[in-house]
Every structure is written in structure tokens, then in C-alpha cells.
Amino acid sequence: MKKQTIIVTGASSGIGKEVARHFLALGDNVVINSATAGKLELVYRELGAGDNLAMVAGDVSQKSTGERLLAVALEKFGSADVLVNNAGIYETKPFLEVDEAYLDRFLKTNLKGTFFTTQAILPQMLKQQQGVVINIGTPLVHHALGGAPSSAPIASKGAIHALTLQLAAEFGKYNIRVNTVAPGIIRTPMHGEEADQSAGLHLLNRVGEVADVAEMVYTIAKSNFISGAIIGVDGGMGAGHHLN
Ligand SMILES: NC(=O)c1ccc[n+]([C@@H]2O[C@H](COP(=O)([O-])OP(=O)(O)OC[C@H]3O[C@@H](n4cnc5c(N)ncnc54)[C@H](OP(=O)(O)O)[C@@H]3O)[C@@H](O)[C@H]2O)c1
Numbered sequence: 001m002k003k004q005t006i007i008v009t010g011a012s013s014g015i016g017k018e019v020a021r022h023f024l025a026l027g028d029n030v031v032i033n034s035a036t037a038g039k040l041e042l043v044y045r046e047l048g049a050g051d052n053l054a055m056v057a058g059d060v061s062q063k064s065t066g067e068r069l070l071a072v073a074l075e076k077f078g079s080a081d082v083l084v085n086n087a088g089i090y091e092t093k094p095f096l097e098v099d100e101a102y103l104d105r106f107l108k109t110n111l112k113g114t115f116f117t118t119q120a121i122l123p124q125m126l127k128q129q130q131g132v133v134i135n136i137g138t139p140l141v142h143h144a145l146g147g148a149p150s151s152a153p154i155a156s157k158g159a160i161h162a163l164t165l166q167l168a169a170e171f172g173k174y175n176i177r178v179n180t181v182a183p184g185i186i187r188t189p190m191h192g193e194e195a196d197q198s199a200g201l202h203l204l205n206r207v208g209e210v211a212d213v214a215e216m217v218y219t220i221a222k223s224n225f226i227s228g229a230i231i232g233v234d235g236g237m238g239a240g241h242h243l244n
Helices: 014-025 037-046 061-078 100-128 150-172 197-202 210-222
Strands: 004-008 029-034 051-056 082-083 132-135 176-183 229-231
Touching: 004 014, 004 061, 014 029, 014 037, 014 082, 014 210, 029 037, 029 061, 029 150, 037 051, 037 229, 051 061, 051 132, 061 100, 082 100, 100 132, 100 176, 132 210, 150 176, 176 210
Parallel strands: 004 029, 004 082, 029 051, 082 132, 132 176, 176 229
Antiparallel strands: none
């Protein structure tokens, strides 16, 4: 299989770190990003600090971070083939307590991060006449939970789902595919030690693991004909729920 260059945002932890590890293990070049330079450097070393790995610390909501990611990808590896917009934050707060600054935090990292990083990388994909953008969404966008008041993060993720379809439509004719992976509850630092408490939200009655998501991201990256899709890796969470 042709060696590709993968850019993964939010790769200092959880899903992003495993996505980076998966592509590296299967022979691709990877550029990792996260906002906290110290954390990113530790992961850079944990992933082997090899010739096929590069890192760029920075806040994805700043377009300049995407531009630096592209510059490093081109300088070290000569292409930017796959962008995984994984960096994201999630917290709960009752809707009536959400003020503008709180809402803006989620719109900034989740929506603007995905929006502007894609805007920075996509011109290179157009030059290459090929590219894949994989966003990370959530089944909660169309399967809401009363007990988890998350209007701010969910509104930002809903926008990512919509953006996915729009970009797939605008750029499909240039051989650029845009998809969203929507994971169920995945065991990552985002949930601390509490992930398993959410097992019952899934038809499979267990939470997911980071490898489950990484495998799907890899499959989408290497396929030729998946575009404009929202793909659940959610143990059936988006499909239905148990009565007890
Ligand atoms: N875990 C789940 O159950 C679940 C379910 C559905 C969707 N998701 C989505 O999957 C993605 C990854 O989640 P996770 O569970 O792996 O989370 P995580 O372990 O908390 O990791 C989040 C990553 O995002 C980075 N990040 C946060 N804000 C950033 C910013 N402004 N700029 C650059 N990087 C930033 C963090 O980097 P630093 O800490 O180094 O800044 C970290 O590397 C998120 O988009 C999340 O919404 C997760």
C-alpha cells in the first residue's frame, strides 16, 4: 500500500494518540499535534520519535496551527494525504447555566478547530488531486441524553457533522473525501475512571476502546469510495437503547 502522510490533531491523548500509533505501525508517516507542548513531546517519544513521525504543538482553533502542520508535513514527508480532525473537548453543564464564554470554548476548539485546520490543509490536497479529511463527531448529535446536559459541546459537534457533508459536496469532484467517525463512549482520559459507568448506553452493553476508533479511521483513509458519511463506531448507541 502506498505510504501516506497523516496529520492527526489532538494526538497527545486518547483516540488521537491511538490513531497516530495505528498509522505508524502500518507504515505511514504521521504528524501529531496537540495544544500542550510538554504532553505532545512525551507522546512523540512514546511513539518512537522515528523518521516517520513529526510534531507541531498549537491550538487548532488558530489557522496558523494548521498552516504549520502543513509546512512540517511537506518539509518532512512531501505530502499531506489524510487529515484527522480529532482535537476536541467535552464537558457537561445545564443549558440555562451556559454563558457566551463557555459556549465559545466549544465552538472554538471543536468547530473552529476542525474548520480552520481543514481550511489550512485542503489547498495542498487540491494540488495533489487527492486527499481525505476525517472528522470526529458523536452519535449524541442525533441521540440525545437527558442525564448529560451538553448543549455546548453537542451543538459544536452537530456543526461538524453538517460541515462534513458540505465539504464532501464541495470537494468530491476534486477527489477529496470528507467523512465523520462518530464514536460511542470510548475509554480515554476524557472520562477519567468513569467510562464504564456508561456501558449501558450501548446496545453491546460495554464502552469502546481507542483501537476500535483507530481501525475505522484507518479503513476510511485507505478506502476509495467512502465520502460524505457519518460512520458510527458506537456499539449501537446511535441505533437504539435498552429499556432497563
Ligand atoms: N472519548 C469518547 O468517549 C468520545 C466520544 C465521542 C467523541 N469523542 C471525540 O474524540 C476526540 C478525542 O477525544 P478523547 O476522548 O481522545 O479526548 P482526550 O483524551 O481528552 O484528548 C483530547 C486531545 O485533544 C487535544 N486538544 C484539546 N484542545 C485542543 C486545541 N484547542 N488544540 C489542539 N489540541 C487540543 C488534547 O491535547 P492537550 O491536552 O495536549 O492540549 C488531547 O490531545 C474529541 O474530539 C472528542 O470529542 C470522544
